[in-house]
Amino acid sequence: MEIGIVPIIPLGFAFFLPLLGYFVKSRRVIELYALTASILTAYASWKLFIMAYSSEEPLVYFVGNWPAPIGITLEVDRLSALIVLTASILFLLAMVYSIGYMEREKGIHYYYTALLGLETGIIGALMTGDAFNIFVMFEVIGAASYSLVGFIRRDGKAVEAAFKYGIIGALATSLYFLAMGFVYASFGTLNLADLSAKFHGIPFPVTVKTFGDPTLALAIFFALTISMVVVKSANFPGHFWLPDAHPAAPSPVSALLSGLVVAVPIYVLARYLYTVFPPEGEIRGVISAVLLILGASSAFLGSTMMLVQRDIKRLVAYSTIMHTGYMFMGLGVLSFTGLMAVTYHIVNHALAKALLFLAAGSFIHASGTKDFEKMAGIGKSMPFTTFAFVVATLSLVGVPPLNAFFSKMLIYDALVERSFALGVVIIITSAVAAWAYFRALVYLWRGKPREGHHHEHEHSHEGPHGHENPYMALVMVVMAVAVIGIGILSPMLIDRLAIPAATQAMDYRSYIDAVRRLAERIIASG
Amino acid sequence: MNFESAFLNVLYFSAVIYALAFILYGIRAIKGPTTADIILAVDCLSFDMAAFMVVLGIYFKSIMLASGAIILALWAFMLDVYYTKYVLYGEVEV
Amino acid sequence: MNPLRRFSPATFVIVLAVYLFYTGSVSEYDLITGSIVALIVSFLVDHWLVKNESKFFSPRRWFHAIVYGLRYFLIEETKTHIDVAKRVFTLKANPGIVRVPLDVESDYGKVLVANSITNTPGTVVVDISDDGKWLYVHWIDVSTLDEKEVKENVVSYFEDYAKKIFD
């Protein structure tokens, strides 16, 4: 199979969706079209996953047959293939869920266009092997997610959140663009493998020397990139947009934003820190300290803010800040265990957080309000949703047989290697988060329906519905089973998936060699 | 004194005058008590810039760079029309 | 309606000329692509740009246009420049806005008159009445308020040529 065609599939389908939506008024046709696109993408990424795990080296694809430093390279190793697979499956599920959730919205083709665009951006950012291409992919992700956040245009909060997210995201990616300037100025190339080769002093065709002061340039590059990642993945100083943006989006979109979109910048940072420029000397200590401090403070911030929320989606959104804090801390350890833990946590968190948002969205869809004190007692009438909600919360809190427990434990192990105090951060924040979830659950399950409950419907934008939609219930049950299944199979999956992924990601020599050998052959043949 | 050097001298002279005009227009754009003054200054500055670009193009002996000047002149016209319509009617595209 | 009636040869010529002028080369590729573009544009805009094709292709009008261009830029501009320069140094100015009747019929003629007036130093067209019959001109030296004399001083030179070229 052509690797290069994987990100083109959703792109190509997205290109013609607005035209279709303008001429064909039937909702079913549009939904079927979008579903076809995501099924094809999921199939393609499954193939990609099989290929990546059966090959010893990273898969390399030269777009347009231009060899490495000249053209753009797609380079897929096990780490990215794993996340690509997770992403495309989650997108498929979210689209099925959307059929039920968006049944009362108008202009549905714009929604699916942006959703396919988001999928393209995420897959592209994970697959690419070019530093500048990552910038473009971030802008694809950005453009799609801003328009998805503001999709419910009659909601002033959503529009404001979309603007805030948009302007801060645009500024952050601009900074990353400036970082590209520093990289190109001193290393003279933009290819990740080539950059890694320059950094390690390995020869590479075409680009032969460095300019200026590479060490200082690298420091500035990391400063700018980390500030971009901090904003895009909502860690401590740059987190302020997330609690507005994620809850304001339609629930399936919130699930994808919280589960995947915040994980992509973290993946990129991991790629830079572990594969391309594994930091050495002074800079290593500084980067490690910065990441640990930022991660710990956002974990504390997220968990304490969870306690005071009444809006069910805001509660989950703050939990996302806490979990990106964990991922940052895991990266900050700069060890093999850290990378492995973060990889596995990205997958598990994506699944569990998406499930949590979908369940919350289902409650909102049925009750017509976002305030869980007002939807008291609704849990009893919606058994599947409640089951999904409980499974997801237990998993995120870290209850043993469920999936996120294992990845949290791995992060804990990685942190304790560095210092015991860091491990304590995870325990404390998890306990606080558990209390917050417990509070919400008690309201949902035990609370008595309040007086005037039915009058609330008029003011909310997602009107009451009453029963569980079959599409939504199906998706949630599938995902809950996956959460439990992955949890039970975890010891095996860690051995089979996470450890090979992390090993390959840290093996910069094979990462460079895979590209260099092919590039040398093409350049020699001319 | 052959023709080319004389021509170059004239070019130098006109380039300096254009550069001085930048400053005058700039002062008007900064001071301009009303919006109309600023807009007029921007407009004149754009055309001045276009002419300056042509002069530089001749000086560097590159035809390619002159295409930007044509475009700038056309765009400055558009800018004027937009400002004017906004100032006159409040809304632009009706 | 016959679709061929939409085709406007004058627009075709204008577009092709601008295309080739901007490109700066007359190769096979330019001629082919230019013709295609000009063909599409001239079908699209219909007779919106040029209403009367025969006027556009009349050599007499083109001759007048060239004569006018030469005389305007070489003689009239110089004269007014000297005049205004004198006024600047002697500080003799009597500015004011006057209303001038306009006899030219066609739109392009009016534009030519108005732009010629604005382009010469000392006079600026401020506005045109909605029916296009009156011009409001800011004049550096309002020596007379009589309509005919004003017209004689400000407009008539340009208007004669505008009539010859466009009417």
Add this chain to the structure above:
Amino acid sequence: MISFLLAYITITLFAMLFLGIYGVATRSNLIKKIIMLNIANDAINMLFILIGYRMVFPVFPPVYEKHITFREFLEKSVDPLPQALVLTAVVIGMAMNILLTTYAIQFYRLHGTVDARDIAEVMRGDDE
């Protein structure tokens, strides 16, 4: 002389970049935020092009013309890669402008203000 001029240019451009960021962070009007974002982007673009510039005279744009020899072209032409990247960034910047402006307009339609401080009040009012 050359290094002094270059230092002046780069420092001014960086100052402009930080001015833009400061403007985005502190101005309260949403449209003003967009204007300042563009200023920051412009500064970054100019810096990027400056990276590809060469201190040779006369300097050619990276477009091969028939009247110069290939060798001369190679010696005098600037680096084309930064220009290609900036072209991409300019387009993306414009795309973001369109999107953000639309949201600002839509917000004004819903709440009658584009001022961030008023927005905070409006939002607080909605919660209660």
Add this chain to the structure above:
Amino acid sequence: MIELHLLILVIVVSFGFVFSYLAMKEHDLLKALALSSVQSTFFALGFYILAAPDIVLAYLAIAVGAYTALVILAISKTERYEVGE
């Protein structure tokens, strides 16, 4: 001779900085936009000096053309004056 280019660039960036500062301080958004178009025009000259004709064409159409029109449209649909401190 390359100093000549750099001198023009110095003028360009100085004007650009001054005008963007003024644009930030201006409370009338229409004026701020006009000031920032002065900055854009100077930057177009800057790109021109840096031998980037492609960028000049794209940048002029965007920054002087479409962007200005877009923001004027936005101003006409929202408010013209920024509320002071």
Add this chain to the structure above:
Amino acid sequence: MKRDILVAVSLLVAFLFIAYAVTVKNVLGLGGAELRPLGEFYLSNAFAHEGLTSHSPEVVTAIVWNYRGFDTLFETFVFFLAIMGALSVLRLTDEQEKLVRELEATMPHRQMDLIVRATTKLVVIMIIAISASIALHGHLTPGGGFQGGSAMAVAALLLFAAFSKFTLERKGLTLKHTISAYAVGLALILATVLAPVFLYNGKVLEINLLPGEMGLFNLDVGEYLAVAFGFLTVFLVLGIPEWVFKVVLRGELND
């Protein structure tokens, strides 16, 4: 106010650090007369007769659409997504569109005066010709699809301002047409990108459908159409008068 000072101080610190790095340490490597090897490679290969060549004397376009065409494909996609995002904020259902037509019919058309209109006619025709020339010459002289397309969009904007939006709509330019033309442009780009995969088992974006210098022609035309009509689509919807849109929106909010 306190926050402003905090932001200013932290930015100032960052600025001082970067200024030190750039001027004293010359991190950006400015001031040299030599090219970076990658740039030199592009310059010497872009229009060579054989080897890794893209047959285009315009090196920037060669990089933009050929060597790094993947970037540009996704850049077009960003532009597409942004326009669709704007449209999704300004979307109108069929009934709303009808209502907009009815309300707009009651409005006075504010055209500008005769001189501006006549001048605009000429200038618009000139801009269209020039934009086509920029776009179609993208692979030979400075320019390209994006530059030409945005120039074309500016011509349309000029028409919007000098005449009114309604004048154009009465002439037959509606959202349906612009969206269709946009899709045609995108289809051309996508076909050029994917054709090698299906035709001769090549790779994505391996452009040699047309011989020699004409290789980038397709992409130029596609991008030209896409950008021009993308802009037009947005401005057609943005140009709906404010009070009309407010009436429509109020109807939706009361549902």
